[in-house]
Amino acid sequence: MKFATKLIHAGIHPDPETGAIMTPIYQTSTYVQKSPGNHKGYEYSRTHNPTRTQLQNNLAAIECGKWALCFSSGMGAIDSIIKLLNPGDEIIASNDLYGGTYRIFTKIFEKFNLKFHFTDLSKTDNLNKLINSNTKMVWIETPTNPMLNISDIEALTAICKKNNIISVVDNTFASPYLQNPLLLGADLVMHSATKYINGHSDVVMGAVIGNDDSLHEKLAFIQNSCGAVPGPQDCFLVLRGLKTLHVRMERHCFNGKRIAEFLKTHPKVDKVYYPGFETHNNHEIAKKQMKDFGGMVSFTLKNDSVENAHRFLSATKLFSLAESLGGVESLCGHPATMTHASIPREERIKSGLLDSLIRLSSGIEDCDDLISDINYALNNS
Ligand code: P1T
Numbered sequence: 001m002k003f004a005t006k007l008i009h010a011g012i013h014p015d016p017e018t019g020a021i022m023t024p025i026y027q028t029s030t031y032v033q034k035s036p037g038n039h040k041g042y043e044y045s046r047t048h049n050p051t052r053t054q055l056q057n058n059l060a061a062i063e064c065g066k067w068a069l070c071f072s073s074g075m076g077a078i079d080s081i082i083k084l085l086n087p088g089d090e091i092i093a094s095n096d097l098y099g100g101t102y103r104i105f106t107k108i109f110e111k112f113n114l115k116f117h118f119t120d121l122s123k124t125d126n127l128n129k130l131i132n133s134n135t136k137m138v139w140i141e142t143p144t145n146p147m148l149n150i151s152d153i154e155a156l157t158a159i160c161k162k163n164n165i166i167s168v169v170d171n172t173f174a175s176p177y178l179q180n181p182l183l184l185g186a187d188l189v190m191h192s193a194t195k196y197i198n199g200h201s202d203v204v205m206g207a208v209i210g211n212d213d214s215l216h217e218k219l220a221f222i223q224n225s226c227g228a229v230p231g232p233q234d235c236f237l238v239l240r241g242l243k244t245l246h247v248r249m250e251r252h253c254f255n256g257k258r259i260a261e262f263l264k265t266h267p268k269v270d271k272v273y274y275p276g277f278e279t280h281n282n283h284e285i286a287k288k289q290m291k292d293f294g295g296m297v298s299f300t301l302k303n304d305s306v307e308n309a310h311r312f313l314s315a316t317k318l319f320s321l322a323e324s325l326g327g328v329e330s331l332c333g334h335p336a337t338m339t340h341a342s343i344p345r346e347e348r349i350k351s352g353l354l355d356s357l358i359r360l361s362s363g364i365e366d367c368d369d370l371i372s373d374i375n376y377a378l379n380n381s
Contacts, residue, residue, distance in 0.1 A: 003062065003177065004246045011057025012239070025236045026050045047224050051232040055239050056207075059197075062176045062242070064183050065209040067216045069223055070235065074172065074192025075100055076228030077206030079108075081168055081190060083222045084215070085136050087113035092130045093139035094121045096147045096351040098192075099340035101139075101170070107342075120351070122149040122282050127159050135163065140186075141170040143286075146298045146335045146359040147352050148173075148273045150282035153289055157185030166215075172196070175326070177249040178290045182211060195326030198241040199248050203234045248328065248364055252295030255330075255362035255370060260297045262371045268378045270356075273298040295363075296325060298335075301356040309334050309356045311381035318365065318373040325361035330370055333359045 001010060015024050026049055031042040042048050052070055059068035071077040078101055085091070093105065095118035105116045119126040121140055138160050142151040153169055160167035168188045169181035175196035181189045191197055193205040206228075208219060223229065230238075260274035275286040276293030286293060301308050312332075313321045319332040323339055333339055336355050340348055362370065 001061075006061045007058070007245055008243050010061030012054050023051055023054045023236060023239055025232045027232055045232070046227055046229055049229075049232050049235070051235040051239075052230065055235045055242075058239065058242060059176075059193075059207050060209055062245075063171075063189050063209040064180045065189065066211045066213070068207055068209040069216070069219055070193070070230050070238075071206035071208070071223065072228045072230050073204045074190070074194060074206040075104060077190050077192075077208050078104055078170075080219055080222045080226065080228060081188060081208060082109050082114065082137075083226070084166065084218055085114055088115075088134060089136040090115040090117065090132065090134040091137045091139055092117045092119060092121075092127060092135060094141045094144055094149070094151065095119050095347075096144040096149055096353070097139070097141040097170070098145045098172075099335070099342045101141070102340075103342040105139075118347075120149070121151040121156060124152050124155045124159070127156055131159070131163055131165070135165055137166045137168060139168050139170070140181075141173075143173040143275055143294060143296065145173060146273075146296075146333075146340065146357065148275055148280075148296060148298055150275050150280070150286045150289075152282070152285045153179070153181050153184040153186060157181075157187075160187070161185065172326075173294060173296055174290060175245065175249060175294075177245055178253075178292060178294055182209065184289060187212060188215065193238055194324065196245065196249065196252070197326075198238045199245065199327060200237070200241050201324065201327035201329065203237045203241075205230050205234055205238055249292075249295075251364040252326075252362055253292040255364065255367045256293065256295040256297055258367050259360060259362050259370060259374065262374065263297065263299050266375070266378055268302055270300040270302045270304070273352075296359065296361055298357055298359045300354050301358070304354050304356040306334075306337060306355045308381070309336075309358055312358060312377050315377035315381045316373050317376070318369060319360065319377075325359075327361070328364045330363035330365060330373075331361040333361075335359055 056068040157167040172192040
């Protein structure tokens with residue numbers, strides 16, 4: 001099956017009772033057993049739920065994996081993945097990554113004696129420099145949030161395999177439409193399904209997809225023990241959102257490209273970060289591992305200050321100032337004071353996340369309207 005067909009059909013079957021084509025919302029916490037242990041595979045909804053099962057089957061198919069697990073948020077998924085490790089283990093992670101990921105690593109898991117090293121994984125050699133006998137996991141976010149750096153998934157995961165290290169790719173910014181990290185050698189793919197996968201800004205959810213049965217068993221055990229599961233109503237909404245992922249992504253990519261090109265020509269704009277530019281550091285890798293370049297664009301202002309960025313963000317009318325990304329409506333954000341405020345200033349400056357950096361999530365509106373909005377806000381701030 002090709003991608004567009006999988007989105008609509010893979011792992012999904014009409015309701016056997018009624019023929020309902022849409023997966024029913026199994027709004028139940030428990031399931032009646034004929035005698036203890038005599039049931040149809042469902043005992044309690046923390047462990048399994050039929051609406052969640054169909055969503056997981058669909059996600060596994062579109063990420064080209066064997067299994068998927070859905071979580072109550074992207075952070076819930078990250079939390080469970082890190083719990084695969086033991087005190088004393090070390091993790092090497094991208095130095096430019098979602099602020100919440102940095103926060104859970106440094107503020108929660110360092111307390112449990114896990115050690116995190118942050119480095120620029122867009123330069124593959126940096127990984128070799130940090131590996132030691134305690135390294136048990138490599139955390140690759142590509143494209144990164146918010147600098148849109150690109151890491152070479154195939155090269156990095158090959159190094160992990162050689163050293164018996166679990167490789168994880170946070171594929172939130174790309175979505176399964178643009179890249180499938182499992183096909184490039186990753187052990188686990190994670191998503192904030194809150195973003196492109198759901199696509200309508202009405203659900204918070206996470207997902208992990210893989211091929212390895214033993215990782216599946218361990219993660220399912222952690223999930224059932226710790227309890228970060230999504231409800232059936234949210235699973236239904238994500239199943240519905242997924243059916244249009246391919247058509248949404250086409251428009252996100254089209255709008256993202258035109259917005260990035262426009263920004264490059266504006267006199268108030270300093271740098272534009274967009275992997276589709278030939279001048280982007282890892283454009284060739286992006287071209288090799290991604291189908292297109294996505295809808296996210298970041299840029300800095302020539303007058304680099306928080307106040308200047310805030311003036312722009314208050315002047316847009318179509319781009320709503322909000323956390324999150326990947327929905328049908330365009331959003332703008334200020335990473336330094338919003339999504340990445342938990343990263344110390346000296347750390348974020350090192351990765352180019354300046355005070356005036358603005359992050360745009362291009363929605364699927366008409367692109368001319370979006371560009372007029374940005375132009376107006378730049379000229380009036
Ligand atoms: O918000 P949640 O579903 O828990 O997902 C966390 C997460 C994980 N990974 C990446 C790359 C992310 O971007 C996020 C969430 N990001 C935002 C809320 C944001 O505005 O960037």
